[in-house]
Amino acid sequence: MDRVELHGSENDADGDWSKGLNPTENNTESYASFIWSVLANPTSKIRWEGVHIVYRLVELNCNEVIDSMIAMYHRDNIGAFGSKSFPFYKFHAQLYFMIAIYRGVQSNSLPLQKHSDFFLDQAINADHILLEHYSSKVAQKLLQEKSSTYAADEIKKLSAAVVSPFNTDISKGTNKFEAANIASLDKKQPELSFFIDFQEYWLKPLAKIFNVSVKELKQTAISIVINEWGVITDERFIKDPRPHGHKETYVSHCSIPSTQPYDFYLGYHVIFTMASRLLKKLPIVEGKYEREDDLWADWLSSYLLSMDNGYLLADLRDPAPLVRRKWIGEKTTDSWRWEIQYNDFLEGLLFSKDGRTFICVTGLWSDNDGKGNNETFRISSSLVSADNSISLLKALVTCENSDDYKLPSYNEEEFEVDDSGFKMKGWLFEPNEYKKLDAIDPYAGELKFPMRRVSKEYEELLNLNYCLQTRSYMDNEGRSQGFSETWSNRRNNDRNNESIIREGNRLYLSLDILNYLCVQTKLSLIFEVSINRQSSTYKRDLPDDIKYPRPYCNLYTLSEDGVIKDYQSRSYQLR
Known part of the structure; x- marks a missing residue:
């Protein structure tokens, strides 16, 4: 080992041994931490593996694991199951955990009833429109299963979640933009580029819904990322310490790459943070055409699951038919x-x-x-x-x-x-x-x-x-x-x-x-x-x-x- 160490660098793998690489002695908490790291993985397919694990845990009444994952919901790192060299995708973990819980509660609400206050709080205060949406759906399902889950005032708050507090939409009859004022803007804050098409296909549709300036939203996004989330940048571009191939991170228009580099991860979630704040602060623009009946609902729906009933596409997948055609077992001729x-x-x-x-x-x-x-x-x-x-x-x-x-x-x-x-x-x-x-x-x-x-x-x-x-x-x-x-x-x-x-x-x-x-x-x-x-x-x-x-x-x-x-x-x- 001494000879091997001569050729090793402190930057190899996890570096020199530290106490941070020690997993917790509690097996349940370690298992929950491992799943949480899967939910935070930059690659979508791996995260979806985690989604299926979590909702099966709900179905099987694995209360202790679910309790541990909710306890670590707000953590900014994953300890021994992450890497100090790579940023932890906290918002990914939270979002896909909530999606898994939304699917799991359709089958079994018992392990989640004790966490009803947590889901209500997230539905109101998550500061992320997708988290608020799925949290409110889970809370509504808990209320449906047990009418005494929430008090009257809590039900009122829940019914107002992810809904505009303004009675009427505004008509876009002027070229004057509304001031967003959803984050503190510093004239000296640095310019920051997110991923390609971020402004045209992500910022612009959101700005249109609330009649705000795309330029202001861009500055707001930068302020949130740097000043509120504490992301440190020394250049205009967000560098990702993870090595990714171009094919897996390629993004075009409003698509989501199969693996999300750090700039996409930040840009993706800051969009939904701004959406949550804008919904609470500004009325929605009234659509000009009949097909634009509800601009907000259409915009939000495009980022949700394929079905709005809590089930996944995978739930619709049948096994291949057992009965097959006779020729398949025979030798075919020319x-x-x-x-x-x-x-x-x-x-x-x-x-x-x-x-x-x-x-x-x-x-x-x-x-x-x-x-x-x-x-x-x-x-x-x-x-x-x-x-x-x-x-x-x-x-x-x-x-x-x-x-x-x-x-x-x-x-x-x-x-x-x-x-x-x-x-x-x-x-x-x-x-x-x-x-x-x-x-x-x-x-x-x-x-x-x-x-x-x-x-x-x-x-x-x-x-x-x-x-x-x-x-x-x-x-x-x-x-x-x-x-x-x-x-x-x-x-x-x-x-x-x-x-x-x-x-x-x-x-x-x-x-x-x-x-x-x-x-x-x-x-x-x-x-x-x-x-x-x-x-x-x-x-x-x-x-x-x-x-x-x-x-x-x-x-x-x-x-x-x-x-x-x-x-x-x-x-x-x-x-």
Whole structure:
């Protein structure tokens, strides 16, 4: 060891041994400290690991660990579980801890009831709008579970959290800015640059909501970081002592890099500190356009979880289906991509469960044999005039390419037809994909969200009740009439190993409810089922139409009597 020490430096690793590297003798506190360090990690995926640990601890009534983490909530360092050479990301730890608690309280509020005063205080005084938001949500859930949790005056304070105290919004009819005055500004304070696009895509939207100057907000941000948070800088730029690669810290517009360098960490959280203070001090600007109905709610929502019910995207992720296609266990031939049989389409369309028939009304999923052979199903459906449904099938199958037409989704007027002799209407809502803060959660994979579902109009027509947590449709008598599945084993931004990726989503509805739909609308249903097979084992010198064959497509109609037909007038009575 003496010879090794000759070549060592006091700057290597944690440096010379010190008492600060001694963990506490209390095992529970050490475990809590370790988790707290995970929540403060600059890399998002690692923090999300911590989120799942914490909310599982809540579910399992691990009171002592939760108590220890709340006790260290305001600490500025993590002791032996951090590094004296690197800044501690305190606000990250607080934010992701509160997100985990918000998820955990949905399942179990018992370990958190004793900390009700803590959550109420954070909802009012956190000085960080995201912390105040999630704390207020936790406090509201505690109150919902136990009505005596808070006194009347405390309930009043809670209801006012993260809400503008001003009765009316101000109209932006003047070019004169409001003075923010939410931090002391020193004319001699140094200039400081945060991350790229900080001013244009982070400061400017916030300034617009309260009609304040972007320049003043920039100076306010610098003042908070230097004077209140005690960040020491000797240059214009914030240096990060951690070594990061450019790819993992790359940021553009209002995106969040997968790993947050120190300048982004400070800029990110100072935005929400200023937002909290501005909300309490200034009224909100009234939006000019109808789409700007609530500028504040829209702005805040863009930085929250993808769902506003306390659950995470990972909660919606199903395991990959156990039942797989027969070909996956067989040896494929060179012509496998073209060996699609008529029954293959029906196999993707129909499903039997508990003695009942369910039909896939929309879906997109793929499976593979792990050897380079991949098969993708795509299903869509619409409502169509019963008298013209077969004629439509025969017309559509004459198209050389199935991309030349489209069955409309709900309110997709570009593709809907409503003439006196013919109707074709969409009834399924297929929203544009959007994911927010939990999009990077590794346990969510690359789940598609929001999921396709029956539109509200047709849910009411069919007396269906949809539950997002179970992804199921129930009628008014409590009987299951449908369910959706969504799965993915693809990791975030991982484009490697395509040959083993299984992912998809599909929505099944019962034959009974689909028959009822046809009766109520006096229309039939039309289904498009396409199958596309690809293989990475082809010879490279083959023409493209051989290497990348187009999908095979079949079309069906379902009438109110439960009969399904194809364009060749083959019919089947479903039961």
